[in-house]
Amino acid sequence: MESEELSLGDASLINTTFLFTDIEGSTSLWESESQAMRVALQRHNALLSAAIQRHGGCVFKTVGDAFCVTFDDAAAALGAACQIQMSLASAEWPTRTRLRVRIALHSGPAYLSSGDYFGRTLNRVARLLAVTHGGQTLLTSASEALVRNTLPSGISLRDAGMLRLRDLAQPMHVFQLVHPGLPPKLLELNDASSGNKLTAEPLARCRPIDVYEVPTLPTVVMQALRMMQDPDSDARAIERVIVHDPAISAKILRVANSAFFGFSRRVGTIADAVRVLGFTNVQGMLISVGAFDAFRTERLNLVDFWKHSIATATAARSLAAAVHCPADEAFMAGLLHDIGKLIFAVQAESSYQHVLKLERESAIGSLEAEQTFFEFTHPEVGQLIAERWDLPARYVAAIAYHHSPAEAGEECVLCGLIGLADRAAHAALDGAAARSAEPTTELDAIGLDSTHWNDCLRHLQEAQATINGFVGAIR
Numbered sequence: 001m002e003s004e005e006l007s008l009g010d011a012s013l014i015n016t017t018f019l020f021t022d023i024e025g026s027t028s029l030w031e032s033e034s035q036a037m038r039v040a041l042q043r044h045n046a047l048l049s050a051a052i053q054r055h056g057g058c059v060f061k062t063v064g065d066a067f068c069v070t071f072d073d074a075a076a077a078l079g080a081a082c083q084i085q086m087s088l089a090s091a092e093w094p095t096r097t098r099l100r101v102r103i104a105l106h107s108g109p110a111y112l113s114s115g116d117y118f119g120r121t122l123n124r125v126a127r128l129l130a131v132t133h134g135g136q137t138l139l140t141s142a143s144e145a146l147v148r149n150t151l152p153s154g155i156s157l158r159d160a161g162m163l164r165l166r167d168l169a170q171p172m173h174v175f176q177l178v179h180p181g182l183p184p185k186l187l188e189l190n191d192a193s194s195g196n197k198l199t200a201e202p203l204a205r206c207r208p209i210d211v212y213e214v215p216t217l218p219t220v221v222m223q224a225l226r227m228m229q230d231p232d233s234d235a236r237a238i239e240r241v242i243v244h245d246p247a248i249s250a251k252i253l254r255v256a257n258s259a260f261f262g263f264s265r266r267v268g269t270i271a272d273a274v275r276v277l278g279f280t281n282v283q284g285m286l287i288s289v290g291a292f293d294a295f296r297t298e299r300l301n302l303v304d305f306w307k308h309s310i311a312t313a314t315a316a317r318s319l320a321a322a323v324h325c326p327a328d329e330a331f332m333a334g335l336l337h338d339i340g341k342l343i344f345a346v347q348a349e350s351s352y353q354h355v356l357k358l359e360r361e362s363a364i365g366s367l368e369a370e371q372t373f374f375e376f377t378h379p380e381v382g383q384l385i386a387e388r389w390d391l392p393a394r395y396v397a398a399i400a401y402h403h404s405p406a407e408a409g410e411e412c413v414l415c416g417l418i419g420l421a422d423r424a425a426h427a428a429l430d431g432a433a434a435r436s437a438e439p440t441t442e443l444d445a446i447g448l449d450s451t452h453w454n455d456c457l458r459h460l461q462e463a464q465a466t467i468n469g470f471v472g473a474i475r
Contacts, residue, residue: 040094133186
C-alpha cells in the first residue's frame with residue numbers, strides 16, 4: 001500500500017461502488033452491421049445514461065461502448081444495473097440481434113486523482129466484468145453485503161460461488177443479480193456455449209465438499225455480533241440478546257471466569273463480562289462458543305484445532321503493542337485465522353483426514369496439502385465464511401491473507417502479525433523441531449526482531465495451562 005500511496009501522492013482515498021459495463025460481441029457487430037450499430041449505440045448510451053442519472057451515479061470514463069461509473073450508495077448502483085438490463089431487454093434494436101450488456105459491481109477503496117480512479121478495487125471490478133456474460137450482472141461479496149437487506153421486490157441475488165480471475169491471487173466470492181426477464185440460461189455461469197467461460201468451477205476439485213452449504217452460527221450469536229458492531233449498543237442490550245440461549249450464556253461466563261483472563265473477582269452476568277472484557281473479547285468468545293457447537297465432526301478431534309487457534313490469538317495479543325495494533329483486535333483475528341480449516345474438517349471429514357496425514361508425513365505445509373485435495377485453501381474458504389458472517393473487514397483480511405500479508409494492502413501489518421503468531425503457536429505447541437527455524441523474513445516485514453520472537457515463544461510456553469482452560473470452557 002505504501003508504494004501505491006507514493007505513486008499517487010496527489011490522490012484522495014475514498015470508498016465507493018463501481019459499476020462497469022460493456023457490450024458483448026460489439027466488435028463483430030460493428031464489422032457486420034456498422035450502419036445499424038451507429039443507431040444501436042446511441043440508443044444504448046441513452047438508456048444507460050438515464051438509468052445512471054436516475055440512481056445518482058457518476059460516469060468518470062467511457063471507453064468505446066464501455067461505461068465506468070461510481071456510486072456513493074451500493075443499493076443505488078444495483079438499482080441502476082437492474083434498470084439498465086431490463087430497459088435493454090425490452091428495447092427495440094436495429095441490429096439483427098438485441099444488444100447484450102455485461103455489468104459488474106464491486107465496492108471498496110480507490111484513489112481519485114484528476115477525475116480518474118486507481119487501485120486494487122478497480123482491478124477487481126474489471127477482472128469480474130471480463131468473465132461476465134452479456135445480459136448478466138455480477139457483483140462481489142463486498143457489494144452484496146451492502147445491498148442484501150435493501151433488495152427491491154422481485155429482485156434477488158444468487159450465490160455464484162468463488163471464482164478465480166486472471167492475475168488475482170485470491171478468488172472472489174461472486175453473486176448474480178436475478179431480475180424479471182432474465183433469461184434462464186444466464187443463471188448457468190459456466191454455459192459451455194459462451195465465449196466467456198469462467199476460469200474455474202466453483203466446486204472442490206474432487207467434489208468432497210460444498211463450501212457454500214456450511215453451518216451458520218446460532219441466531220443468538222449472529223444477533224449479538226451485529227449488535228456489538230453498533231457503537232450505540234451497551235452491555236445491557238447485548239445481555240438481553242445472549243440470555244435467550246442459556247447454554248451459550250453459561251459458556252460465555254465459564255470462559256470469562258477461566259484462568260485465561262485471570263480476573264480477581266467473579267464475573268456474574270453477561271453484562272459484567274461485556275463491561276470487564278470489552279466488546280471485542282466477547283465477540284471472540286461468542287464466535288468460539290457458537291462455532292464449537294455448530295461445527296462438530298464424528299471422527300476428527302477438534303481440540304487441537306481450538307488449542308492452536310487460541311494459542312495464535314494469545315501470541316498475537318502479546319506482540320500487538322510492538323506493531324501498534326489494538327491487543328483485543330489482534331486476539332480476535334488470531335482466534336479466527338484458521339476458520340477455513342474448520343469448514344474443511346466439518347464438511348469433508350474423510351478428505352481432510354488425508355490432508356492432515358499428508359502434512360504429518362511429508363515436509364509440505366497446510367496450503368500445499370489442501371491444494372492436493374481441494375480446489376481452495378483454508379484462507380480462501382475462511383474468507384468466504386467470514387464474509388457470510390458479516391465479520392468486520394479487518395478480520396476478513398486477517399483470515400484471507402495471514403499466509404500472504406504482502407497482498408493485504410492497508411491491512412498488511414495486521415495480517416503479518418497473525419501470520420507470525422500462527423508460526424509461534426506451531427513452534428510452541430508442536431515441539432522442538434518447529435521451534436528451530438526463526439521466521440526472520442516475517443519478523444522484518446512488520447518491524448520485529450528475534451527478541452520479540454523469543455519472548456512470544458516463552459509467553460506461549462507459560463500460558464499453556466490457561467490456553468487449555470479456555471478450550472475446556474468452550475467445549
